Amino acid sequence: xxxxxxxxxxxxxxxxxxxxxxxxxxxxxxxxxxxxxxxxxxxxxxxxxxxxxxxxxxx
Numbered sequence: 001x002x003x004x005x006x007x008x009x010x011x012x013x014x015x016x017x018x019x020x021x022x023x024x025x026x027x028x029x030x031x032x033x034x035x036x037x038x039x040x041x042x043x044x045x046x047x048x049x050x051x052x053x054x055x056x057x058x059x
Contacts, residue, residue, distance in 0.1 A: 003056060007049070014045060 018041060022034070 007052065011045075011049065018045075
């Protein structure tokens with residue numbers, strides 16, 4: 001349970017960081033490239049979480 005709580009904190013911190021990046025990006029760039037970068041980042045975050053979860057489950 002402790003692990004899941006810390007994982008949720010990490011996820012929230014990453015989410016907030018992404019949101020801050022998005023705000024500055026929206027102010028400076030195009031929406032098409034933004035959506036492409038967003039999907040790539042989302043896929044990487046999901047893969048990252050799955051990797052961590054699997055690593056802890058196998059130990």
